[in-house]
Amino acid sequence: MRKYNEILANRIAEKLMDLPDVEEKIMFGGIVFMVNGKMCIGVSKEDMMLRINPKALENLDNKNGWKQMTMGSKLMKGYILVSEDVLNRNGELDFWINLALEFNPIAKASKPKR
Numbered sequence: 124m125r126k127y128n129e130i131l132a133n134r135i136a137e138k139l140m141d142l143p144d145v146e147e148k149i150m151f152g153g154i155v156f157m158v159n160g161k162m163c164i165g166v167s168k169e170d171m172m173l174r175i176n177p178k179a180l181e182n183l184d185n186k187n188g189w190k191q192m193t194m195g196s197k198l199m200k201g202y203i204l205v206s207e208d209v210l211n212r213n214g215e216l217d218f219w220i221n222l223a224l225e226f227n228p229i230a231k232a233s234k235p236k237r
Contacts, residue, residue: 127153131207132166138220139164161232164223170204173223174230177201189219201226 132154139145139156146157153167165172172192177200183189188209192202210216 126168127166128169128207131169131171131210134210134216135164135166135171135220138216142224158224158227161227161230163227163230164220167204169207171207171210171219173203173205173219174201174226175203175222176226176229179222179226201230 135156136147139158142158144159146160148155148157151165151167153165153172155165155172156163158164162174164174180191180203183203186209188206189203192199192204205219210219
């Protein structure tokens with residue numbers, strides 16, 4: 124049994140299908156969409172996880188339904204969770220996906236595992 128919203132994951136996959144280098148990986152109990160070899164967008168339970176430019180957080184004050192991601196009590200710089208509730212309209216889904224895709228070319232790739 125999957126631990127993430129498969130309908131949301133399918134909607135995201137559909138939006139990314141025309142990009143040249145997208146890979147889906149099951150990780151962290153959810154699904155992650157790697158773009159150009161870098162973690163970009165994911166679905167964990169009912170939320171969409173995004174890797175965005177940390178400076179972009181300043182411009183999201185007018186947006187509802189998102190929060191900065193935490194690992195325990197540590198804030199994860201550049202990672203946010205967006206509630207499924209605000210993603211029901213394609214325009215909102217596009218906004219958030221585009222925010223992650225804009226940052227992807229300048230995001231650093233994870234170090235390869237030895």
